[in-house]
Amino acid sequence: MTTTARNVTKSVCHLDCPDTCSMLVTVEGGVAVELRGDPDHPFTRGFLCQKMARYLDRVYSPDRLLYPLRRVGPKGEGRFERISWEEALGEIARRFTQIACSADGPQAILPYSYYGTMGKLQSSSLDRRFFHRLGATILDRTICASAGTAGYEYTLGQGRLGADPMAVPHCRFIVNWGSNTVNTNSHLWSLMIQARQNGATIVTIDPYRSPTAERSDWHIQPRPGTDAALALGVMHVIWRDGLQDDDFLERGTVGAGELRTRVLADYPPERVVAITGVDRSTLESLAHRLAQEQPSLIRLNYGLQRHGGGGMAVRTIACLPALIGSWRYPGGGALLSTSGVYDFDPRRLTRPDLSPPGTRTINMNQLAEALAGELPGPPIQALYVYNCNPAAVAPNQAKVTAGLLRDDLFTVVHEQFPTDSVDYADIVLPATTQLEHVDVHGSYGHHFVMLNTPAIAPVGECRSNNDVFRALAARLEFPPELFPDDETLMRQALDGGPSLQGITLERLEAEGSIRLNLPDQYVPFAEGRFPTPSGKCEFYSERMKRDGFDPLPTYIPPHEDPQIHPGLAARFPFQLLSPPRPQFLNSTFADDPRHRGLASEPSIELSSADAESLGLVEGQWVEVYNDRGKFRSRVALTGKVRPGVVVATGIHWNKLSPGQTNVNSTTSSALADMGGGATFFDNLVAIRPFVDG
Known part of the structure; x- marks a missing residue:
């Protein structure tokens, strides 16, 4: 009788969440058979959220992208044919070279990413080096917290x-x-x-x-x-x-x-x-x-x-x-956030010195304007999307979609699943999950450095971000020393300031997670x-x-505040908030049948008084709209909002939503007062009954 070997690997949750949980993955015969929280981690203590508790369903989902694909139908329809990695990388390298050598130059190429993974390597290392060395437009990653951080x-x-x-x-x-x-x-x-x-x-x-x-x-x-x-x-x-x-x-x-x-x-x-x-x-x-x-x-x-x-x-x-x-x-x-206490040196990993002087920067909240050619500099001819799903999460969705539909835009999407963004791609690259690649993590919610060790081999032909950018760099004949292996990158990441002293790769391999060099009582x-x-x-x-701001604290109202703009509020009387649903992480997991079932249909929560004034009842389909766009939801009279405020939790994928649009069809790409921040919750809307046809 043969007994299949079982082993347990320490892993780290990659999601954009402050908790950065330590996980234990049990592998049998090369297959991950169990994932659970690590009870020995002092902060996360063995508990996982509902999203990660069933992460193996995601790793082995029949809907995963497993092979490179090339578009064969009109953009937006999501029709593709399977191709080889050789063909995919060759096409990307050829198109990037062609654009870089054109009159518009490499700044006509725009990378678009955020923190689909929080690991230091797969979120912000060789990707940044590649696009800096290429001379591409720099993306200002401001969609989450930049205003408050400033x-x-x-x-x-x-x-x-x-x-x-x-x-x-x-x-x-x-x-x-x-x-x-x-x-x-x-x-x-x-x-x-x-x-x-x-x-x-x-x-x-x-x-x-x-x-x-x-x-x-x-x-x-x-x-x-x-x-x-x-x-x-x-x-x-x-x-x-x-x-x-x-x-x-x-x-x-x-x-x-x-x-x-x-x-x-x-x-x-x-x-x-x-x-x-x-x-x-x-x-x-x-x-x-x-x-x-x-x-x-x-x-x-x-x-x-x-x-x-x-x-x-x-x-x-x-x-x-x-x-x-x-x-x-x-x-x-x-x-x-706690992330500032980590003495990582991001410049060592990202190498901004490789970017030519004077290279323009585009704020990621203004993707709609960038694709429409409304920002200074050359028009965007190529878009490379990874760690992000802009077709669902970027503001001003109607305008974003119009840009993604451009026939002259060459779009690459590196993804695990056929997201809304994938439907607009010319080339689709299959991405690894957290169980299939190595990474090192800090946190913005605790004080531990953590190592994510691969538990299984990549499924299908999936490749990590770093593997793809190494391959593209080789195709473009960039100096190989700029694109070292992941072990070298991890050692560079850990070679930081005082809080990282004594935290080595060898220790992380043995211990999994290590508290930063801080006093026992950190005040x-x-x-x-x-x-x-x-x-x-x-x-x-x-x-x-x-910098042109009031030097003292003051009150700055929202762009669309009803008290400041009564005329606008007369047309669109409700302040719409769109916080996350607990079943999703932004748009991640929004395609999973179990999570969608728990989240139920898109809903709009409003007060009973507002519903009565509009003649609306519980469960009724309505259309939420403004001058930017519209989406459909069911009325939910939960008693959780005050009059004049409505809430639509999300983020649902557009193609899985009634009417093929989500809440971001109404949000604005206007920026906050500081840091180029997003203004998703600065959004006046109106509501009307939805009548099909």
Whole structure:
């Protein structure tokens, strides 16, 4: 009797999620037969979300792309023939060379990617080197968090530093500000529950009654896009009532006097109530409890920055912990991201020095305009898509689709599944999953470096990003030393600053994950010492003044705020928010039958009062629309939104949606105030009954 060998490999979740879970993959006879959470990881502790718990279904799905393909039908129809890798790479190399040698030059080639995988190698190493060396247009990857990161950085000196997540159980007052932590940061939520068991209060500030809001002790529901005004009102009450930490203000801040003068004069409670819709007693209580119940923590997340004033909103909220001295305590302060504490040197992996001086940059939120030839520089002749599904997730979808349909646009898509974007490709390349390639990971939700070891051989003829870019570089006769093997790249990634000292590839191969070189009790700004030009938390920022911003925190309303634009609101009376469904990760998993079944049909949540005024009933099909586009959904009267606000969770694939469009048919490619950020939640719409035909 022959016994098939079983072995267990340590893996890492690759999804764009702060938790970055450690996983154990059991392999038998070359086939992965079990995937489970790693109980020994100090932060993720063996628990996986519903998406990754069934990841093997995705790895072995019959719908996976397994071979290179070439388009044989009109763009958008998704009809292809199988070809060899030799043919696919040859065609890409030939077309890229042809474009690079044309009058428009290599800047007519646009790479388009985001964090479909968060690994350092497969997300941002040889891909960037390849396109830099080619001289292609540089993509500004701003679709998620760039506005808030910029605002946070102006204030604290680094956009991705904050409280230690592992210290959250010490907190007494926790505010999830624009954060659906239950679904988007579930392991941090478990630490918040520990804090509650120790006597803490959990508050959620969110226009939507999310699962986190439902499970919190207190839900505060402002109008969308008014978070900065609420924070300024909190500051007013704190200074008015003498709740500030004068010692920390003196030692650790710049501009406290100027900010105090502004908020006491310009943001009295009655004005803040009028802007936010939050009642005065709630505002006063929030200010008192945040200041007095220490340690207090503000967990910011990315949704609140996705409007015209999003960067300033995050900056304003980030000032609060210094005002009340929360940074003194373990677990206290603010938390947007932990990734800034990792001393990786991204330039070593991406080699921006290879890009010719003067190469243009295109903001990824403006893909629609780029494909339409509306941006400076040569027209885009080639698009290379990987780690992303722009045909579903980019804003202003109708215009994006029109660009993707151009017959003169050569499009390559490197993907695992036949996404919306694949349907517009000229060449499709099959991509590996996380179980089939190597990578090294940091995190933006904890402090561990982690190694992803391949558990199985690539399925079919799938190849990783790095393997493809090495092959293309060889075709174009780029210097081979610029495109080394993955082991060399991992060693380069780990050869960083102080927090990585002693963390070697050999240790990771033995241990799987290793905590960064940080003090056991990590309290980054207990003594002030912020990494700003002044060394202090900058309530007043000279850098912001030089960059053309108000140097003090202020309220910047959304581009499409109903109070500011009543004429527009008369035509489109609802503020539409489109947060993620827990069954999907952006558009990933939106094709999986199990996840689609759990997510159910696209729905639009609105208040009972608004439904009654429109004559709508539960379950009715409606069309949500504005001047940019439209999509269909069923009415859901969940009681989770205030009048004037509607919510459509997503992101559904267009081709699997009724009407072949999703919520991004209505979203705008207008940019936020800072960082070139996206404005997905800055979106006025109207609703009407859908009548087929």
